[in-house]
Amino acid sequence: MSDTRxxxxxxxxxxxxxxxxxxxxxxxxxVVTSSLNMLDVGMALANDEVQSVQHWISEQLxxxxxxxxxxxxxxxxQKTFQALIVQPFVLIAAP
Numbered sequence: 001m002s003d004t005r006x007x008x009x010x011x012x013x014x015x016x017x018x019x020x021x022x023x024x025x026x027x028x029x030x031v032v033t034s035s036l037n038m039l040d041v042g043m044a045l046a047n048d049e050v051q052s053v054q055h056w057i058s059e060q061l062x063x064x065x066x067x068x069x070x071x072x073x074x075x076x077x078q079k080t081f082q083a084l085i086v087q088p089f090v091l092i093a094a095p
Contacts, residue, residue, distance in 0.1 A: 023090040038091055
């Protein structure tokens with residue numbers, strides 16, 4: 001396992017929505033669907049693998065949260081998400 005992947009694996013954590021809100025306000029939250037591995041997505045972002053990322057976006061496997069999702073989550077700030085920070089983004093597992 002590469003050093004980057006090990007570091008990302010160590011940083012993968014369950015985080016309450018209230019702690020993610022500041023990142024959502026700067027439009028930095030990316031939802032990762034369950035069909036993808038969060039570490040794989042983190043590695044692709046960290047390594048600037050544009051082709052993989054563009055493919056996942058086109059297939060809606062990763063996406064920015066909708067206004068409805070943000071509204072729902074803001075109403076439930078204690079909701080917990082599996083999350084991974086890959087600067088400047090915060091990846092969260094789709095609920």
